[in-house]
Amino acid sequence: MRIDLLTLFPEAVGPLLACSIVGRARAAGIVSIRCTNIRDFATDRHQSVDDRPFGGGPGMIMMCGPLFDAVAKVEREDPRPAVRILLTPQGARFTQSMARELAGLERLLVICGHYEGFDERIREGLKPREISIGDYVLSGGEPAAMVLVDAVVRLLPGALGDEESIEHESFSDGLLEYPQYTRPREFCGLNVPEVLLSGDHARIEQWRREQSLRRTRERRPDLIEKGQSRRSDCSRLVDEGVRS
Numbered sequence: 001m002r003i004d005l006l007t008l009f010p011e012a013v014g015p016l017l018a019c020s021i022v023g024r025a026r027a028a029g030i031v032s033i034r035c036t037n038i039r040d041f042a043t044d045r046h047q048s049v050d051d052r053p054f055g056g057g058p059g060m061i062m063m064c065g066p067l068f069d070a071v072a073k074v075e076r077e078d079p080r081p082a083v084r085i086l087l088t089p090q091g092a093r094f095t096q097s098m099a100r101e102l103a104g105l106e107r108l109l110v111i112c113g114h115y116e117g118f119d120e121r122i123r124e125g126l127k128p129r130e131i132s133i134g135d136y137v138l139s140g141g142e143p144a145a146m147v148l149v150d151a152v153v154r155l156l157p158g159a160l161g162d163e164e165s166i167e168h169e170s171f172s173d174g175l176l177e178y179p180q181y182t183r184p185r186e187f188c189g190l191n192v193p194e195v196l197l198s199g200d201h202a203r204i205e206q207w208r209r210e211q212s213l214r215r216t217r218e219r220r221p222d223l224i225e226k227g228q229s230r231r232s233d234c235s236r237l238v239d240e241g242v243r244s
C-alpha cells in the first residue's frame with residue numbers, strides 16, 4: 001500500500017510514523033508513506049495557503065490552488081489511483097470497519113487541514129471521502145491522520161508479529177480486554193487471581209471470557225448491542241451468571 005499525507009506540518013507527523021508497528025511495516029516494504037508539504041505549492045510571495053472567508057467571519061480558510069497542485073503532483077508519482085481522504089470534523093466517524101475497508105485499498109491520499117475550514121470547491125473538485133475521528137475539537141488534521149494511518153497499517157498482511165496477531169483469533173474480539181497480570185504474584189499486598197496460577201486452561205479461558213463480558217457490559221454496553229450478530233455466544237453468556 002502507498003499512503004500520501006498532505007499537510008502543513010510534515011515535521012510533526014514524520015517521527016511518529018517512523019516508530020513501532022508503522023515504522024516496522026515501512027521498513028519491511030509493506031507500506032510506503034510519503035509526506036508532502038502543501039505550502040511547497042503556494043504561488044504568491046507570501047507562500048499563502050489560506051485566506052479570509054468571502055462574506056466575512058472568523059478564521060482562515062484553506063485555499064484551492066496549492067492543495068489542488070499538491071494532489072495533482074503526488075498522484076502523478078504513482079499510476080495506482082488514490083482514494084482521497086479529507087480529515088474534517090464534518091466527516092463520517094472513523095471506525096474499525098472503516099479501517100478494515102481502507103486497508104484493502106492500494107493507495108490512500110490523506111489531506112490534513114489546519115484552519116477553520118476548506119474552500120468548499122476542495123470538496124466539489126477533489127471529491128474526497130470525508131472522515132472525522134470523533135466528537136472533539138482538534139487544532140488540525142495531523143493527529144487524526146496519525147490515528148487513521150496507525151489503525152490501517154497494522155491491519156496490512158505481515159504488519160503485526162506472531163505475538164501481536166494472536167489477538168485476532170481471540171474469543172474476545174469486539175469485547176473489552178480481560179484483566180491481565182504478570183510477575184510478581186504478589187505486589188504490595190495485591191495478588192494475582194488464583195485461577196490464573198492454577199494451570200487449568202479451560203477454567204482460565206472461562207474466567208477471561210466472563211471478565212471480558214462483565215467489563216464490556218459495565219463500561220461499553222453499546223459494544224454488546226453492536227456485536228450480537230458477530231458473536232453468537234454473547235447474549236447467552238450475558239444472560240448467564242456473568243451479571244454478578
Ligand code: 9D3
Nearest residue numbers: 087088116132133134137138139140141144
Ligand atoms: C467553528 C467550528 N469548528 C468545528 C468544530 C471549526 C474547526 C475546528 C477544528 C475546524 C477544523 C478544526 C480542526 N480539526 C480537524 O482538522 C479534524 C478533526 C477534529 O477536530 N476532530 C475530529 N476529527 C477530526 S479530523 C480533522
